[in-house]
Amino acid sequence: MTGSAGLTRATLLKDLRLEWRSKDATNAMLFFALLVVVIFSFSFDPTAEESRRIAGGLIWVAFLFASVVALNQTWARELRNQVLDAYRVSPAPPNSLFLAKVFGNFLFVTVLEALMTPLFAVFYNLRAIGPAYQLLVVAGLGTWALVVNGTFFAAISLRTRSREIMLPLLLFPISIPALLAMVEATSAILTGEFSAKFWVVLLVTYDLVFTMASLFLFERVLHAE
Amino acid sequence: MKRAFPIFAVLTAALLAYGLYQALWVAPTDRLQGDVYRIIYYHVPSAWTMFSFFALNFVSSIVYLIRRNPRADAVAVASAEVGVVFNTVVLVTGPLWARPVWGIWWTWDIRLTSTLVLWLIYVSYLLLRRFSSGGQMPVLAAALAVFGALDMPLVYFSIWFFRTQHPQPVIGGGGSIDPRMLQVWLLNWIAFQCFGLLVFAARYRLEVLSQEVEEMQALESLLEVRGSR
Numbered sequence: 001m002t003g004s005a006g007l008t009r010a011t012l013l014k015d016l017r018l019e020w021r022s023k024d025a026t027n028a029m030l031f032f033a034l035l036v037v038v039i040f041s042f043s044f045d046p047t048a049e050e051s052r053r054i055a056g057g058l059i060w061v062a063f064l065f066a067s068v069v070a071l072n073q074t075w076a077r078e079l080r081n082q083v084l085d086a087y088r089v090s091p092a093p094p095n096s097l098f099l100a101k102v103f104g105n106f107l108f109v110t111v112l113e114a115l116m117t118p119l120f121a122v123f124y125n126l127r128a129i130g131p132a133y134q135l136l137v138v139a140g141l142g143t144w145a146l147v148v149n150g151t152f153f154a155a156i157s158l159r160t161r162s163r164e165i166m167l168p169l170l171l172f173p174i175s176i177p178a179l180l181a182m183v184e185a186t187s188a189i190l191t192g193e194f195s196a197k198f199w200v201v202l203l204v205t206y207d208l209v210f211t212m213a214s215l216f217l218f219e220r221v222l223h224a225e
Numbered sequence: 226m227k228r229a230f231p232i233f234a235v236l237t238a239a240l241l242a243y244g245l246y247q248a249l250w251v252a253p254t255d256r257l258q259g260d261v262y263r264i265i266y267y268h269v270p271s272a273w274t275m276f277s278f279f280a281l282n283f284v285s286s287i288v289y290l291i292r293r294n295p296r297a298d299a300v301a302v303a304s305a306e307v308g309v310v311f312n313t314v315v316l317v318t319g320p321l322w323a324r325p326v327w328g329i330w331w332t333w334d335i336r337l338t339s340t341l342v343l344w345l346i347y348v349s350y351l352l353l354r355r356f357s358s359g360g361q362m363p364v365l366a367a368a369l370a371v372f373g374a375l376d377m378p379l380v381y382f383s384i385w386f387f388r389t390q391h392p393q394p395v396i397g398g399g400g401s402i403d404p405r406m407l408q409v410w411l412l413n414w415i416a417f418q419c420f421g422l423l424v425f426a427a428r429y430r431l432e433v434l435s436q437e438v439e440e441m442q443a444l445e446s447l448l449e450v451r452g453s454r
Contacts, residue, residue, distance in 0.1 A: 160365075173349050176342050
């Protein structure tokens, strides 16, 4: 296994193994998302009908905030022992490294969503009126939108002072259309009142545009001196 | 450039004063809204000026990513700052007009919301520049500027799905406008654009100077290290 696919696989496996042994990011994300869910339910105290309408917003905001925890660790982990500098001087293609990080974060956030969504449904008495299988599509596209930009901006904020604060400040404004699309698509499916098609198309466009932009610019960001 | 600056400044001041006079006294009063409407002579020209500077920021960011020319980065930072100022003017004058005419300060309609998001993106751009240092900062900032520019059409289409309450564009939109109003509008736009360019030129020169100072300091510290050996 050589070449860029091999490098992607090796880095991804290394990250997964590190995470499996420490479980730092997963634990922190899960607990953080749990806290958000509980605090939201105290501050809104919704009925079943209301919660169906606001759940899309609550759940995605919880995931967005929680995923920042994992995203911040993406590159910070490579600072120890100057691993990132080693990457920089190595002839390995930067994009395969970037993709490995994106796949890793995608897996972490997907695990978070898989564990939190049932809990969310229990706490808020949720039951989808529209076609529930579409939620899987929205979740996949939405998670990709969050992590592809998040991984890119984590690489940027790594180079700044107070890097952990910087990531959400950069990521959230750019993510507004994606977040809007995720929230609206989820609400559309949960309430069954309107079609989620426009929002899914928007998410696909967002994913394509920013995946290409990240792949195009990541090398410059990694090698910025 | 040094000699042209004061002349340009005087011209801009004259244009702004003439524009103000035209907007407040000469332009005819709107039949439906009365005198309140006159704020559009500031609101709309500010918006156009804002777009021109953000476009300049986008172009110079791309030029910087390709050529790595520090002058392009100076253009990028100066245009982003001036753009954010005009963006703020747009966001402040909009609600001032909306309150008497629509009865509300703010509504989440397409143009208001996308202007606000544009403001957020560029403020985060300026924050990034402030929080990072050294030679890497221009590259990171330019990458963010490209991301922001790619984001804007998506922002626009996503919010377009909510119904709009903002008055439809009158220019090129098939609406009717008194030609005298249009004249005053264009005059104010030119005045604002000149004012923006004036501030931009000053900020650009400052940035170039600080780049030169930094270079000089780097060079001096290099020489010192060599001399002490």
